[in-house]
Amino acid sequence: MKIIEAVRKKIWVKFMITLFPILILVTGVIAVQNIRSQITLFTEQVKHESESLALTIEGSIFDALAEGNNDMVRKQFQSLKDRVSGIDVYVFDFNKHITFATSLDNLGKSVDSLVSPKKGIEIITQAVEKGIDKTEPFEEKIEGKMCLTTVMPILNEDRCYHCHGSSRKILGGIMIRNSTDRALAAINKSRITSIQTGIAGLIVIIWVVYLLFQSMINKPVIKVLELAKKLGAGDLSYDLKVKGCNEISHMCMGLNKARENLRQMIIEISSAACTISETASSQAASIEQTGASMEEIAAMSSEININIQHTEKVMHKNIMRSGQSLKALTELTQNINKIESQSDQIFVIIKNIDEIAFQTNLLALNAAIESARAGESGKGFGVVAGEVKTLAQRTADAAKSTQELLHHNMQQVSQAARSVKEINESFSVIIETATEIGEKNTAFSGAISQIVKGLEQISTAVHEIDKKTQQNAAISEELASETKSFKV
Structure with missing residues (x-):
């Protein structure tokens, strides 16, 4: 747990943990490249020595073979075996038989039959059939020993x-x-030495890097x-001592600034917090x-709105009553018009009665004349004719009186109709005016309602501003108190 805690909290531990694998990788790559270079160099050296030895053997046995002295050649090979250990030489013909x-x-x-890997047989075949002399050496394991052929x-x-x-x-x-056993042993020893040297160098590098990092x-x-702890505790008087002119020094100077x-x-x-608190x-x-003023204005506006609504209701009732009166006047006008129409009919009837009375009077006059002619026999008829004439005259007089009275009534009715018409027109104007006033009162009432709502919203906003202002005042006082806790 302590190691994990150190890895989490210590920068140098994280740095070294990151650097360590990189150094190991670099050192390992260098060691591997060194070993590969040694093996490659060894292979090239063996190849060169083998080629030189082959050319030397070929040159040394040529004269003996030219003379047909095979024994001399065998002695040379035996001498080579006795003097040089670890090397086997084979000369074979084009049929691959060893001579x-x-x-x-x-x-x-x-x-x-002497070559173990398949690659070796292919190389021998290429050398015999195609004459390829730049063949690569190949590895073999003969009787537990590594060889390069x-x-x-x-x-x-x-x-x-x-x-x-x-x-x-x-x-x-x-x-x-x-x-190649001894050479490989030497290479392995060199490899171990290189690894040990690399590990030692790696340890030295890590130690030096650690010291430099610290x-x-x-x-x-x-x-x-x-400095961060001092700042966290509110101490702003602590100053970093800057040495050198590298990036960390510049960072320290920047932190000081x-x-x-x-x-x-x-x-x-x-200072600003104190001023803000007072303000x-x-x-x-x-x-x-x-x-408070906005609340009073809102209350007055609400009262005005209530009065306007009451006035609007009264105006609405008056408009309804005026409408009813206008309706009654309209009906009265219609009835007067009917009376005028019926009076004209009565005039016609009276005129007919007057004409009937006139005709009756003429008939009575004719009857009187005829009764006078008749003498005593027509005397009774003459009395009746006189009565009929008197009745006809009375009927004519009554019809004339009725006509005059009816004419006078017609004049009164016409005057009443004109007066009712004027009253009707006046009522129409009154109703239109009252309706317009009612509409304006309605619009004014709506405007007052909007004003009241706006005042209520403004009042709410003012209360919210008051609340926020009081909070700001409290925060400013708290901020002023907090800033006093800093050591400047």
Whole structure:
């Protein structure tokens, strides 16, 4: 747990944990490249030595073979075996049969039977069939020992024509097998030494990096942390001591400048907080008075709105009553018009009665004349005719009186109709005016309602502003109190 806690909290631990694998990787890559270079160099050296030895053997046995002295060649191979240990040399013909060798047991055998990897057989075949002399050495494991084998072809040159003729271009080949155990042991020893040296160098590098990190990074960071703790505790008087002119020094100078700016800012904030607190208190009182005034205005507006609504109701009732009166006057006008129409009919009837009375009077006059002619016999008829004449005259007089009275009544009715019409028109104007006033009262009432709602919203906003102002005043006082706790 302590290790995990250290990894979480210590920068240098994280840095070293990150750096350590990188250094190991770099050191390992260098060691691997070194070992590969040694192996490559060793292989090239063995190849070069094998090629030189093959050329030397080919040159040394040429004269003996030219004379047909094979025994001399065998002695040379035996001498080579006695003097040089760890090297086997095989000379084989184009059929891959071994003709000369440092190991007499392998004479007459196929060279393919002595080669273990398939790659080696392919290289030998290429050397014999195609005459490829730049073949790569191949590794073998013979009797538990590692060997590096090189194959070179023996070409049919002019000096060989007297024995082998010129039909073949390749006469055979030389195979040289070098034991690499001692060389590989030396390489392994060098490898171990390189690894040990790399580990020691890695430890030294890590230790040096650790010391440099502690001196150049960790100590300044600790000082910066100390400044951060001081700032966290409210102490703005602590100043970092800056040494050198590197990036960390510039960072420390920047932190000092930021601390000084913060100190000046705290002083200004403290002064501004005191001023804001006083201003906010005064503003809160003014806003409170404004809120009270707004409430009074809202109450008065509500009362005005109630009165307007009451007036609107009364106007509506009056308009309804005026409408009813107008309706009654309209009906009265219609009845008067009917009376005028009926009076005209009465005039016609009276005129007919007058004409009937006139005709009756004429008939009575004729009857009187006829009764006078009749003498005594017509005397009774004459009395009746006189009565009829008198009745006709009375009827005519009554009809005339009725006509005059009816004419006078018609004049009165016409005058009443004109008066009713004027009253009707006046009522129409009154109703229109009252309706217009009612509509304006309705619009005014709506406007007053909107004003009341607006005043209520303004009053609510003023109360909210008052609340926020009081909160700001409290925050300003708290801020002023907090800024006093800083050590500047």
